[in-house]
Amino acid sequence: MRQAAISALADDTADDDALEPLLEASQAALEEVGATWPEGTSIFDAEILYDFNVEEAMTAAELKVVREYLGLTREWCAEYFDVALRQWNRYESSETPIPARIREGMEHIEAETAENVGRYVEALEDATDVVVQTYRVNADFWAKHPETTYSAQWHRAVIARVAQEVPGLTIEFYTPVIAAGNDS
Structure with missing residues (x-):
């Protein structure tokens, strides 16, 4: 139209x-x-x-592929971009055009993710017998990294990309230390 x-x-x-x-x-x-x-x-x-320029428009398929590659859920994206989950689903099903701010935001997240992967790879490039930790649940991730709005699933995607670049990398889940109670 x-x-x-x-x-x-x-x-x-x-x-x-x-x-x-x-x-x-x-x-x-x-x-x-x-x-x-x-x-x-x-x-x-x-x-x-x-x-927006047609060449710069993001397709529904691109949006979904990028979101999944980044380890982001539809729910997280909807909240992050301040849209209803139903609206996000419309973007991914081609029912509604994807606004430029969503495309630009996803590009920003892609860039930040690549920077994080690069930092890990650089820090681990000459190490041997390397073990990195990732997180099972958001609460643990956010407790250790309160400065981020990303999710534990995003962090696992970052670590998966790091594992592709760092041979012999061992990945373990973070286990929170539970302080012993005072019985006195």
Whole structure:
């Protein structure tokens, strides 16, 4: 629908009345994904109508593959990006276009993840008999790393990527130390 509206707008001979339903549908689609019309522009401004470059648009398949590769759940992503889980599911099922802010956010998470993998690999590159710990549950991960919003599942994905780069790496689960109670 949006592409049809853009094509029609590019045709200087198009009748404004004929374009109105296409433009209204396009505006509704932009508003649905959180886009806004810049002040002082018209609905007839073709550059505003389509808010991202088609080549830069993220497909539903790319979103799901990247999310899974990063070890992120749909629930975590929905919370992180402040969208309802139903909306996230619509992104991944191609029902709703993926907003640029989601694509950009996923690219940011990908970059941070790659940096973490790189730091681990660099620190372990000359070591022998290396054991690294990862986490079974979020509570343990967040207790040890309160500065992060990522999940234990994300950390396990990071460690899996590190294991591909560091031969002989042993991975173990973190076991929290439980302080002995005072019986006196």
